[in-house]
Amino acid sequence: MNKKNQAPLFYVSKRGSIGWVRAWAVRGGAVLLALLVNGVITSLVTGENPLQVYAAIFDGSFGSSRKVWVLLQNLSMLLCVSLAVTPAFKMRCWNLGGEGQALIGCLAAAACMICLRDAFPNWAIILCMIVSSILAGAVWAGIPAFFKARFNTNETLFTLMMNYVATQLVSYYCVVWESPKGSGQIGIINPNTHLGWFPQIGPYKYLLNILVVAVVCVFMYVYLNYSKHGYEISVVGESERTARYVGIKVDRVIIRTMLLSGALCGLAGLLLVGSTNHTLTPTLVEGRGFTAVMVSWLAKFNPVWMILTSFLLVFLGRGAGEIATNFGLNSSFGDILTGIILFFIIGSEFFINYQIHFRRSGDKEDNAHV
Amino acid sequence: MFDFLTFLPRAVVQGIPLLLGSTGETLTEKSGNLNLGIPGIMYVGAISGVIGSFFYERANPDGLAALPAVLIPIGCCLLGSLLMGLLYCFLTVSLRANQNVTGLAITTFGVGFGNFFGGSLMKLSGSELPSIILTATSNCFRRSLPFADKLGAVGKLFLSYGFLAYIAVVIALVCAYVLKRTRTGLQLRAVGESPNTADAAGINVGRYKYVATCAGSMIAGLGGLYYVMDYASGMWSNNAFGDRGWLAIALVIFTVWRPNIGVLASFLFGGLYILHMYIPSGMNLAVKELYKMAPYVITIVVLVLTSIRNKRENQPPASLGLPYFREER
Numbered sequence: 001m002n003k004k005n006q007a008p009l010f011y012v013s014k015r016g017s018i019g020w021v022r023a024w025a026v027r028g029g030a031v032l033l034a035l036l037v038n039g040v041i042t043s044l045v046t047g048e049n050p051l052q053v054y055a056a057i058f059d060g061s062f063g064s065s066r067k068v069w070v071l072l073q074n075l076s077m078l079l080c081v082s083l084a085v086t087p088a089f090k091m092r093c094w095n096l097g098g099e100g101q102a103l104i105g106c107l108a109a110a111a112c113m114i115c116l117r118d119a120f121p122n123w124a125i126i127l128c129m130i131v132s133s134i135l136a137g138a139v140w141a142g143i144p145a146f147f148k149a150r151f152n153t154n155e156t157l158f159t160l161m162m163n164y165v166a167t168q169l170v171s172y173y174c175v176v177w178e179s180p181k182g183s184g185q186i187g188i189i190n191p192n193t194h195l196g197w198f199p200q201i202g203p204y205k206y207l208l209n210i211l212v213v214a215v216v217c218v219f220m221y222v223y224l225n226y227s228k229h230g231y232e233i234s235v236v237g238e239s240e241r242t243a244r245y246v247g248i249k250v251d252r253v254i255i256r257t258m259l260l261s262g263a264l265c266g267l268a269g270l271l272l273v274g275s276t277n278h279t280l281t282p283t284l285v286e287g288r289g290f291t292a293v294m295v296s297w298l299a300k301f302n303p304v305w306m307i308l309t310s311f312l313l314v315f316l317g318r319g320a321g322e323i324a325t326n327f328g329l330n331s332s333f334g335d336i337l338t339g340i341i342l343f344f345i346i347g348s349e350f351f352i353n354y355q356i357h358f359r360r361s362g363d364k365e366d367n368a369h370v
Numbered sequence: 371m372f373d374f375l376t377f378l379p380r381a382v383v384q385g386i387p388l389l390l391g392s393t394g395e396t397l398t399e400k401s402g403n404l405n406l407g408i409p410g411i412m413y414v415g416a417i418s419g420v421i422g423s424f425f426y427e428r429a430n431p432d433g434l435a436a437l438p439a440v441l442i443p444i445g446c447c448l449l450g451s452l453l454m455g456l457l458y459c460f461l462t463v464s465l466r467a468n469q470n471v472t473g474l475a476i477t478t479f480g481v482g483f484g485n486f487f488g489g490s491l492m493k494l495s496g497s498e499l500p501s502i503i504l505t506a507t508s509n510c511f512r513r514s515l516p517f518a519d520k521l522g523a524v525g526k527l528f529l530s531y532g533f534l535a536y537i538a539v540v541i542a543l544v545c546a547y548v549l550k551r552t553r554t555g556l557q558l559r560a561v562g563e564s565p566n567t568a569d570a571a572g573i574n575v576g577r578y579k580y581v582a583t584c585a586g587s588m589i590a591g592l593g594g595l596y597y598v599m600d601y602a603s604g605m606w607s608n609n610a611f612g613d614r615g616w617l618a619i620a621l622v623i624f625t626v627w628r629p630n631i632g633v634l635a636s637f638l639f640g641g642l643y644i645l646h647m648y649i650p651s652g653m654n655l656a657v658k659e660l661y662k663m664a665p666y667v668i669t670i671v672v673l674v675l676t677s678i679r680n681k682r683e684n685q686p687p688a689s690l691g692l693p694y695f696r697e698e699r
Contacts, residue, residue: 012695013697014695014697014698094470094691096406096470096474147674147677151674151677151678151680152677153673153674153677154623154673154677154686154690156404156470156691157619157620157623157673157686158670158673158674160406160616160619161620161666161669161670161673162666162670164613164616164663164666165663165666165667165670168659168660168662168663168666169660169663171659171662172656172657172659172660173656174659175655175656175659176656184655290474290477290478291478293470293471293474294471294474294475297468297470297471298471329486329489329490330485330486330488330489330490330608332481332482332483332484332485332486332489332608333482333486334482335478335479335481335482335483335485335486336479336482336483336486338478338479338482339475339476339478339479339480339482339483340479342471342475342478342479343457343461343475343479346461346465346467346468346471346472346475347460347461347465347467349465349467349468350465350466350467353466354466
């Protein structure tokens, strides 16, 4: 058995920091490679020239001013949920419940619009909506956080289950408040009175959302990088034991951070109901709670880079939708393209964090000692 | 008033996809991999089987031989879900990527894959309905013992299912035995609990993770196939599979990582899933939506209770969700 004396073909070691320029060059390369693969796949499926496919993707996002606004609106909503889940992730607390927390925020906002419409003036309804959605989101995240802090209950699985409880709760209220009767849907709430609809800024329907999310983004950047809370979050995330040793109350940090996370998800739900859709359906959040996990992780939990990663995903989603309609494909094609891009980016992280050393033929003397 | 004789077999049929999904996921999680891609993998398994049998039915329009009609979809399904499992392993074990993110990406991809190819096949078949119907193949899958109807209640409760249902139960029991009673199972659990220790003891951590995750994916993929071929009578329509994949993950927690408990628990979940159709609620349709919440709420309760009681054998594998790198301390 002289096989044992042989060095392996390659071995892997952890890299030191490689600097953000090279790191982002690797990620950019992965995206380009993925786009190339996607182009090839799309032209195989549709039989179109790949350049036309890329043109269609671009057209889907920037084809008209309306499309640009829709892109920005989707971008801001995805960014809002991503920003919300980020502090929890930074603490290594996997909040996969962004979907449910945002949805419960939607539910709270819609409840205020429906139940208070005959009792309160418009400004009071909007105030109630803001308070109740943010509170609802916070409670929805606070329940798993409490059990995580107190009994170390697995938060990944707990928050995941809370999503579906929220979905069913919304389905329940969709039937309770259905209009017209028997349709099982709520439809547009207060279509004539516009009670509880957020004011529009000028002629731009989506501008309010975009501004709110921009403020949240700046807040989150400052909160994570320049505040005492942010510092505590990173210490807990790096090593819980160290955090305990230096006197950080880990339980409190976990609950506080999850409450913040849920509150911001609730805010996303509030914007979806109050400002964009004015309705309530069980699928209103459109899986953003799950996409947000990927957005946040791809940006390494940095709120500024998150603008870029959420743009990438929204851009692709819109582009794939355009391809689907142009070439008569089914709209799920977009999910396949997004999946492929994600696989490439996820894989590329390896080359940022690790280094591969190949066996060289001149190393024979070394191997004898190993 | 409550018709158990029709309710129970329906609950079992509902439960089998969950059983297969959760058995696969338990095997995967025991190796320390939290595969959140299971919902996507079940979609891929289902659509791969549908693609296989679709073309087989087309090639033989005047009647199918039973054996290939069953083996072709199963083979395609296993192959499709194996590939997804390999992809997951390559990213998380070899490239040490984050498991949650990889899993969610696989789910996005898998659901898209299923719906896209489902849509394409519908176009190919040129039918007006938004579904693919594979009755001939489904009949082969659903064939039960010829004397099952003659045995009355016993026959209906125990013998009225297609063969995949029995295979699912056998797989779950075998998995439970392997995990609990064999050396391989012991080593697999060691990998999931503490890969460092396992590695020091000379266990090939990477290989165990690969094999367990790929086998788990294939089992879960069969769950998707069972849903289409048996439960849905060979009818594929997009998104019909719904959130059953997540329910399978819930079931893993509910059974505290034991596939043998999963056999009965999956029937319970199946029953809870369809309970709303059997509850006499009169005109109040809204309450039905609340009944659908039951499996998730019960899972949360179990999750909380096991963590409060903190019994060591009921905990999730200790290194669940963490990538393993030998040089890291």
